[in-house]
Amino acid sequence: MAEQASAWVTLAHKIGASVLTAHVDDVDRASRFPRESIDALRAEKFLGLFIPKELGGGGASLADLTGVCHALGQYCASTGMVYAMHQIQIACMMRHYKGAEFFAGYLRECAKDELLIASATTELGPQGNTRMSSCALEYDGDEVKLEKNTPVISYGLEADGILVTSRRTVDSPPSDQAATLVKKSQYTLEKTMEWDTLGMRGTCSHGFMFRGKAHKSQVLATPFAEVSQQTMLPVAHTTWTSLWSGIAVDAVNRARAFVRAEARRQPGVTPPSALRLAETMNTLHLLRANVMDGIREYERVMDDSEALSGLGFAIRMNNLKVSTTQLTPQVVGQALAVCGIAGYKSNTKFSLGRHLRDAHGGALMVANDRILGTNSNLLLVYKDE
Amino acid sequence: MTEDIRAIIREHARLTVDVATLADDADLYQAGMTSHASVNLMLALEEKFDVEFPERMLRRRAFENIAAIRAAVEELTAEKAG
Incomplete structure (x- = not known):
């Protein structure tokens, strides 16, 4: 496109x-x-x-x-x-x-x-929500100590540093969080869960017990609530939906190549799969248009902290994530229908198994139901103006 | 009005501390109010004072302490009276 x-x-x-x-x-x-x-x-x-x-x-x-x-x-x-x-x-x-x-x-x-930075935002326990922490920064003079039992640190073992969320102090409530950058030399990771999944297998998002110490200057002064709303969520949702829609684009490219090959075999006869391809392309355009619009919307308000804190922006970014993760597996499924058994096989140039498995991760990674739940709560007070 | 606001906070903000111990300028988020609870607080305030917070007021900072909430409610009730 x-x-x-x-x-x-x-x-x-x-x-x-x-x-x-x-x-x-x-x-x-x-x-x-x-x-x-x-x-x-x-x-x-x-x-x-x-x-x-x-x-x-x-x-x-x-x-x-x-x-x-x-x-x-x-x-x-x-x-x-x-x-x-x-x-x-x-x-x-x-x-x-x-x-x-x-x-x-x-x-x-x-x-x-060119350091590679990972994050530890979720935590094992009753919260299961990135905006709540049980673990806390323990201050000892100029040093902070932090232990976090986290179900997932993507590429944790490969990272040069990890941005870890926690309660701001041992006296803070679960929602009063801070983010701390801890360098590789300052932490240990004990693997607690193996990442062996349907798709997105290369992210190596194992579970870990994180134990680290850092200087207090490594704690980001901005409350994590603000960091999350103004940057973490919108950057995540615009970059993730971009790459997810990339999966859909490649799946459709394979379907297009398949239909072209069929058409060449019998010039003058439009192969039946061409109709399915046209349909698939239509969904792909819908998907990409939504992603591009989400990116433009974030760019428009990027330096306007008032707008970034608004409910309308939060709802828009959440919807971007939900709709993209619904449409991406749909497009890949449609492309598979076009390619037929050649797409179902794992050893052809039309293979779509990996695409399909990777595409299903999006809806589960930060579950869509949780995101829709947040929107349903915000919509109780949000007025479109 | 401050007492009414405090009563609504007690009921809906789900603080981890007693609201009676908080000054009017104490940060409610640091006292344990979540984003989810802040929505319930907004709804209860709208009902109690018969106002509607417009989009421009639906910001984290507008509800960060009792004084800010009071200022917002006063602004809206004054608009209504005027």
């Missing part, structure tokens, strides 16, 4: 077509970290892409960032997801560090050394 192709996006396609494509099947089969793909992105300075130029990064726009995620999703969704999650943590730090010396220095380090 016609997108504005920036140099970043063009290069992402190039790396995707060569490196990601070469390793995607093994990453998926072995449920292993897409090391070659992340290293290839690192070599081209993609990990620091979103960091402002004054901090040594690429200074890319949200359109560039989401464009790159969309491109990566077309070759290896796990790589795209690792990349998107990393950028979400970078965005949280760079948009909320408010001039703090530690974070300015750390972001420079991220850009210079």
Whole structure:
């Protein structure tokens, strides 16, 4: 589909077509970290892409960032997801560090050394909600100590640092949270759960007992509630939906190739699968239009903290996530119907098994029911003006 | 009005501390109010004072403490009277 192709996006396609494509099947089969793909992105300075130029990064726009995620999703969704999650943590730090010396220095380090940052936002226990924590920062002089039993830290073992949420102090209620950047040398991870899933197998999102210590300057001063609403959620939902829709695009590309091959066999006779393809393309356009609109909406209000805190914006971003994760598996399913048994087989150039399995992750990863539940609550007071 | 607001907070904000111990400028979120509870608080305030918070007021900060809530409700009741 016609997108504005920036140099970043063009290069992402190039790396995707060569490196990601070469390793995607093994990453998926072995449920292993897409090391070659992340290293290839690192070599081209993609990990620091979103960091402002004054901090040594690429200074890319949200359109560039989401464009790159969309491109990566077309070759290896796990790589795209690792990349998107990393950028979400970078965005949280760079948009909320408010001039703090530690974070300015750390972001420079991220850009210079192309560090990979993970996150630990969910916690085992009754809460099961990223906006509530049981664990707390324990202050000891200038040091903070934190232990968190978390069901998932995506690519935790591969990360150079982890942004961890917790209660702000041991006396804070569960909803009063802070985010702390803990460096690899400052924490240990004890694996508690194995990531062996239907799809998105390369994200290696194992469960861990996290134990870390950090200097108190590594705690982001902005309350996590604000970081979450203004940056974590909208960056997550715009980058994730970009890469998920990338899965759909590649599935449709395979279906198109299949129909073209059929048509060539009998020129003059439109193959029956062409009608199904036209239908699939229609759904794909709907899906992409929604994603592009969501990105534009976030770009429009990105520097307006009033609008970012508004209920209307929260509802819009939530809907972006829900509708995209409903439509993506639908499009892949339609593409499978076009390709038939050639798509069902795992060893043809029309294979769609991985696409289908990866696509189903979206609706479950932050469950759509939970998101719709949040919207249903917000809609009780929201007035459209 | 402050007493009415405090009574509504006691009933709907689900604080982890007694609202009586909080000053008018104490942060309700730090006292345990969740986003979900803040919606219930808004609904109860709308019902009690017969007002509707417009979109521009539906911000985290507008409900962050008792003084801010009082200012918002007063603004809306004054508009209604005027």
